[in-house]
Amino acid sequence: MKIVVLVKEVPDTWGDRKLNLETGLADRGASEAVLDEIGERALEVALSYADKHPGTEVVVLSMAPESAANTLRKGLQMGAASAVQVVDDGLLGADLGLTAEVLAAALQRIGYDLVIGGNLSTDGVGGVIPAMIAELLGVPGLGWLNSVEIDDGTVSGERASDGATIRVSAPLPAVISITEALPDARMANFKGIMAAKKKPFETLSLADLSVEAEDHSAAHSIVIALSEKPPRAAGVKIVDEGDAGEKLAEFLLQNRLA
Numbered sequence: 001m002k003i004v005v006l007v008k009e010v011p012d013t014w015g016d017r018k019l020n021l022e023t024g025l026a027d028r029g030a031s032e033a034v035l036d037e038i039g040e041r042a043l044e045v046a047l048s049y050a051d052k053h054p055g056t057e058v059v060v061l062s063m064a065p066e067s068a069a070n071t072l073r074k075g076l077q078m079g080a081a082s083a084v085q086v087v088d089d090g091l092l093g094a095d096l097g098l099t100a101e102v103l104a105a106a107l108q109r110i111g112y113d114l115v116i117g118g119n120l121s122t123d124g125v126g127g128v129i130p131a132m133i134a135e136l137l138g139v140p141g142l143g144w145l146n147s148v149e150i151d152d153g154t155v156s157g158e159r160a161s162d163g164a165t166i167r168v169s170a171p172l173p174a175v176i177s178i179t180e181a182l183p184d185a186r187m188a189n190f191k192g193i194m195a196a197k198k199k200p201f202e203t204l205s206l207a208d209l210s211v212e213a214e215d216h217s218a219a220h221s222i223v224i225a226l227s228e229k230p231p232r233a234a235g236v237k238i239v240d241e242g243d244a245g246e247k248l249a250e251f252l253l254q255n256r257l258a
Contacts, residue, residue, distance in 0.1 A: 001056045001150075003046040004107060006117035006130070007039035007075055009068040013122050021228065033067075035074045038118025040185035042178050046116055047079045047186065049150050057081050059110060063091060063102050069201070076196035077188035083199070084110055088206040090213035096124075098213060100132035105209035107137065110202075114155055115175040119144050130177035140170035146181035 012032040020027045043060065050056035060075035062068065063086040072083050086106055091098070107115060117130040134141025145157035145168075155176055156169035170176075188196075206213055238247045251257075 001049075001053065001113050002059065002111055003049065003056065003114045003116060004059045004061050004110065004112040005039070005043045005046050005075070005080065006103065006115065006133075007043065007060050007062050007072065008036045008121050008123075009033050009062070009064050009071040010036045010121060010123040013037065018228075033071055035071050036118065036121050036123075037185075038120065038122070038178070038180065040078070041180065041182045042116040042118050043075055043078060043080065044183055044185040045148050045178060046114075048183075050079070059084060059112075061103065061106055061110070062086070063094070063099060063106075066203075069203075073196055073201070074188060076199045076201070077192045078186055079192060081199060082201070084202045084204060086204045086206075086209070088213070090206050094213070096126050096128060096132065098211075100129055100136060102206070102209060102211055103129070104133045104136035105211050106204060107133070109204070109209060113172050114150065115173075116148075117175070117177045119177045119179050130175050134175035137173075137175065140174040142168050142170055142174065142176045145176055145178050148176065148178060148182065 010033070012034050016031045018027040043058070046056075046058045050058050058080045060072060060080045060083045062072050062084075064072065066087045069085060072085055076083055084106060086102055091102065094102070115130070115133065117133075119130075120127045121129075131141050131143055142155065142157060142159070144159050146160055146165075148155065148157045153172055154169055155172060155174050156167065157176070157178075159166045159168055236251060238244055238251065
């Protein structure tokens with residue numbers, strides 16, 4: 001079994017998040033770069049299966065700038081056998097379509113039985129990459145799983161909807177995405193950190209994958225204006241001088257909250 005886990009470097013969830021006012025892209029230097037938590041949870045699903053099934057190969061895959069290599073190595077420290085990073089200047093500002101095509105091409109190159117990703121990244125929050133990859137690869141896609149079971153030749157799990165919990169399954173090869181209902185990721189220990197230094201780390205370019213970024217240029221979103229979000233204004237403060245109830249009722253009515 002070969003499981004490929006999609007991971008991504010993102011700005012720290014608890015740090016400052018800003019847009020570059022010149023390019024309209026996320027300012028990656030505004031806060032510490034970390035491995036996305038949902039990607040870590042996806043990796044934990046793969047590693048937990050590998051712990052119980054000797055011979056399972058777990059690979060982490062990412063499309064990211066060259067500077068993200070150190071962040072990607074965390075996946076190796078946690079226990080992945082190898083890592084693949086797609087790096088190319090032509091991917092700067094890549095949209096969801098180009099991202100999915102690049103990752104699908106990388107998956108075809110390295111091979112897979114199962115691909116696991118998170119349902120939403122904490123920076124772009126697109127929520128469609130795993131489904132788009134499954135479509136491009138022509139394999140089943142199971143999204144937003146709250147549980148995952150991997151058996152010989154199949155993958156299954158539960159997905160919550162507004163009115164019910166749905167049990168879904170698909171034959172392998174397949175692509176799945178998981179939610180934060182899955183367990184937290186394990187911590188990298190000293191042995192894992194040292195072992196990661198000797199594990200394979202492959203870097204690929206668009207030329208290696210035979211993908212032309214220019215083919216997507218017409219599909220990119222166009223930023224027509226950009227400005228910083230104004231500082232948050234102070235809320236209305238009601239002081240009780242014997243008429244606080246009336247003031248509160250008036251405030252609710254004015255703001256159509258009552």
